[in-house]
Amino acid sequence: MKIKSIMCKILDIPLKSFFQTSYGRFSSRQVLLVKVHTSDDQGIAECPVLGPFYSPETTQTAQHIIQDHISNAIIGRKINNIEDYVKIVSFIRGHRFAKSGVELALWDLLAKQEGLPLYQLLGGVRCKIPSQISIGVKDNLDHLLQAIKQSLEEGYRQIKIKIQPGWDKKILENVRKEYPDISLMVDANAAYSLDNIQFFKELDRYNLSMIEQPLHYNDLYNHAKLQEQIETPICLDESIHSLDDAITAIKLGSCKIINIKVFRVGGLYETKKIQRFCVKNNIDVWCGGMIETGLGKAFNLAAASLPGFTLPNDITPSKTYFTDEIIEPPIKMSKDGYITLSDRNGIGYAINNEFIHKYQIK
């Protein structure tokens, strides 16, 4: 198919309530909407860049890379498969969120052309996706316990809580006192160093299914040192940008589990490469989230249908973080914590144009 044009819009969408990690607190979500047009169709995706505290990109750099570099490279060219696109944009170093925005819109276009739901074109093997909720740092313990109670009632299959120095040991002790048997994990978002080794050793007693990204994003070596000394499996998030990172981390022993975020690794093509390597090496993976809108979550759902995605994913119904729905129908979760993939062609959801109109800022 011949690419005719690419269009970007910036949306700024209020969150239902604030979300806090060790990076800080945010109350609204900026995402870049990306539309790729051929002469007779369009594909749509989003680029949920968070900001330079999570990865080097921002919404504005992603827009710049798409409009001034990716567009120049692909407009007017024939792209018959995703590999063509990946090769063409391989001259751009980094900027994986930007590359993923266009790649995902192309996946949507290709799946529609083939008359298939995206997850089937991708090679997905399941259509019921297990869900976990990521609960941010709260103002106090009561608020956290309340959020956990509500999430368990809603049916989530696992609870993930954000930790940071000062909001860790005491919190976990109390959560475990209240809920000794629930499936529980923690995410440190790189807030600790090996100086905290005593704390990490004590974590072993809380029976956590994993600890996500305890140390600096650039530090596979010390993650390997840490994993040697604790039982709790380490799961890497921020450290993994590519198949090469995944290979290095696994060979070094830096983790036992990988959180693959479709956007962080540059799209579904790289996601599949990492997933295949992990399956071969018996490493469990799951799909992470970036507080995407329902549109971004829909691409994550397709990823989570692939072999090897054996653990609960940070994929939640649209209403979990937002009041309004960008997609129709909304993403819904069953009472036992599963989301069923759409059987419609392409990404499988329609876009609510009123939503875009309401929240577009550029």
Ligand code: OSB
């Ligand atoms: O580290 O997984 C993370 C949200 C924003 C940035 C980083 C992370 C998160 C989450 C939320 O934990 C995941 C979600 O979208 O459900």
Ligand code: MG
């Ligand atoms: Mg994380």
